[in-house]
Amino acid sequence: MRYVIAVAETNSFTRAAERCLVVQSALSHQIARLERELGAKLFERTSRRVRLTPAGAAFLPAARQCLEAAERATAEVTEAIGEVRGRLAVGLIPTVAAVDIPGALRDFRERHPYVRISLRVGASEDLVGLVEQGAIDVAFLGLPTTSRPEGVAVHELARDRLVAVVAPNHPLADEPAVDLRTLSSEVFVDLPAGTAGRVQSDQAFAAAGLRRDVAFEVTSADFIARLVGPGLGIAMLPSAYVPHLTGVTTIEVTDAPARVEYIVWSRVGSTPAATAFLTILDIPAMLDKE
Numbered sequence: 001m002r003y004v005i006a007v008a009e010t011n012s013f014t015r016a017a018e019r020c021l022v023v024q025s026a027l028s029h030q031i032a033r034l035e036r037e038l039g040a041k042l043f044e045r046t047s048r049r050v051r052l053t054p055a056g057a058a059f060l061p062a063a064r065q066c067l068e069a070a071e072r073a074t075a076e077v078t079e080a081i082g083e084v085r086g087r088l089a090v091g092l093i094p095t096v097a098a099v100d101i102p103g104a105l106r107d108f109r110e111r112h113p114y115v116r117i118s119l120r121v122g123a124s125e126d127l128v129g130l131v132e133q134g135a136i137d138v139a140f141l142g143l144p145t146t147s148r149p150e151g152v153a154v155h156e157l158a159r160d161r162l163v164a165v166v167a168p169n170h171p172l173a174d175e176p177a178v179d180l181r182t183l184s185s186e187v188f189v190d191l192p193a194g195t196a197g198r199v200q201s202d203q204a205f206a207a208a209g210l211r212r213d214v215a216f217e218v219t220s221a222d223f224i225a226r227l228v229g230p231g232l233g234i235a236m237l238p239s240a241y242v243p244h245l246t247g248v249t250t251i252e253v254t255d256a257p258a259r260v261e262y263i264v265w266s267r268v269g270s271t272p273a274a275t276a277f278l279t280i281l282d283i284p285a286m287l288d289k290e
Contacts, residue, residue: 088117093122
């Protein structure tokens with residue numbers, strides 16, 4: 001099951017074998033053996049790619065659940081004897097600012113050295129789905145005030161307003177504050193359309209009856225700053241995050257949209273490692289403010 005999941009996630013027998021620390025022939029043999037037992041092919045193999053068959057797509061969720069149950073059973077036993085083991089899979093958006101993630105993970109590793117920690121950066125809406133699926137244990141999100149995570153346990157971490165980010169030599173750089181109407185005539189750098197980080201700005205301009213030109217769409221807040229710095233466009237980013245950036249100037253926006261940072265985890269039940277991580281953050285694992 002672990003091999004099947006690895007192939008499904010990497011779309012490659014070679015990369016799956018590397019992830020699972022086995023030779024490719026052994027991984028292929030075990031998957032072929034499983035296919036014979038099931039009486040169905042799980043993957044379509046061509047010279048260019050590997051993809052799940054309908055049978056494989058049906059098998060994958062149950063395989064994940066089985067492995068998660070086995071890992072949880074092992075973790076529960078070790079917790080009962082005074083140790084936390086297993087895995088801690090964390091997801092976060094690039095602009096999370098309410099929690100010092102590296103510091104929290106360092107503290108967690110010092111207290112629980114037998115837990116394998118992994119980290120995944122993504123969009124808020126994708127991370128919520130991964131928590132629901134059990135692919136990650138906890139996630140840090142940033143959403144407009146008009147949205148709230150659903151299907152997961154939720155705890156609000158902080159609220160923040162967006163600020164304008166411009167090049168140091170931009171004509172607006174010396175202004176103490178601007179409004180959305182002033183900004184609407186500028187060329188923007190922003191996150192992809194439809195993502196939670198983009199929606200808050202789109203909603204604010206639409207509510208003000210304004211349109212703007214988003215000429216550059218990127219997935220990384222750091223790369224947004226790299227485009228803003230040379231004057232290719234301006235951006236709007238959370239005020240608590242922009243101190244991490246260099247080579248840009250920040251301006252207050254009088255009618256700026258707000259966003260909320262959340263931490264979410266499974267409503268079904270946290271793993272011992274996830275519970276221990278929430279404890280480090282002073283968040284009761286049973287708390288659910290949804």
